[in-house]
Amino acid sequence: MSKRLEGKSMIVTGGASGIGLATVERCLKEGANLVISDLASSDGAAKAQALNGQGGRCIFIPCDVSSTEQVDHLIAETVRQFGKVDAVFNNAGIGGITPAVDYADADYLRIIDINLNGVFRVARAALRQMYMQGSGSIINCASILGTLGQTGTAAYSAAKGGVVNLTRTLALEAAPKGVRVNSIGPGYIDTPLLKDLPPEMRQGLVNLHPIGRLGRDEEVANAVLFMASDEASFVTGAHLLVDGGYAAGKS
Template sequence: MGEQFAGKTAVVTGGGSGIGKAVALALAAEGANVVVNDLKLETALAVVDEITAAGGTGTAVAGDVGNPVDVKAAVDTAVREYGALNLAFNNAGIGGPNGLLADIDIEGYRKLMDVNLHSVFYGMYYQVPEMLKAGGGAIVNTSSILGLVGEASAVPYVTAKHGVAGMTKAAALGYASQGIRINSVHPGYIDTPLLQGMPQESYDGLVGLHPIGRLGTADEVAEVVLFLLSDKASFVTGSQYAVDGAYTTR
């Protein structure tokens, strides 16, 4: 166990799998108290079991990040269980509907915006006041490579992730002088179990989008997130960090 985040408490949304799980485990391994927030309680509990088995401290909270009541409940849990909130990783997201703009289902669009964009607003809305009470803090919001560039067949997703990038910048400016740093991370395509059933041709096509010649891993994104949440990034706020194997460099 490390001590980089000893005495700090973090909320991680979408913490039950993928990048969220990797960040939750890494924070706990460095001494943080971690509130693992996921849509499914059993998924969050499984991550907390891993945290505690490794000697860390964590609490599971189920909730829909598209519902501000559930988002507030996760923050309230952090403060109630550990006394304060210092760190947050607003990461939960869904893929949503694909197609050209005029072919998109409106209800699917609304659902994606609730989960991928509005949830980040709700998160910071409740996280920031508690961090101010604690004397400052750090927030990282998950955007995407598609928060930096466009994709014709992913209009709702591109829209939400660009919104996260802009919201992060505006919020960072608003709280920079009050001790709260806010940054966004922009992952490329990440190699997860969800891709294991993909046809090899399609998988190879995704790899080909990344000049580095492979997909990223959740742990590689987690390393960047932990840096941004740490005091090592004390002069970094309002920034966009692409973790994308040069996808957006072309």
């Protein structure tokens, strides 16, 4: 039985940790050749070396998504190494909690630049390559905060809401070229950072999810795998919530 991404090449930005790394590991097992892309200061190179050959090949290409030059190099180097770009998980991002009235311009604009403009830069470069190929799949990582608001997240929520509608627009443009563009909206995912929260704060986050727990990295990775695979061949312009029912409303 063939693997679901056999022979495909895939880039994961923000791929050195968390949801990104879980997606790399999951897609490698399904036969893809993977590019871990993250900041040069990350441990992406070591992660790629450790994972190389665990299904497909795995390499590291450093990239800061706030730099058009670095993003364009990421796509070009992937093509040089693997010959094509079949899928991109546009996952690099940063967080921030600040009341709107206290946001400094520089802090607000940095979150917008990484979380929204960075997604656009990567998508733009990937689309140029995918249009030449006549095929491809881009999965943009938004958030439940692309659907709902939350106090203290003016920049983050604005960016993630932008990602959701950017995805729809890109999907419309890309569909005639044989390229699919979708987004996913994770809820709160159980990461080491959340383990350090006081128990009452952690339980408060759990209580936001009707399913009764936080999400796991691999559960988001499974959604990305589906969107990247040919199983989702009729899915484009969609926003898939992976949130344990968070956005469904109050129970």
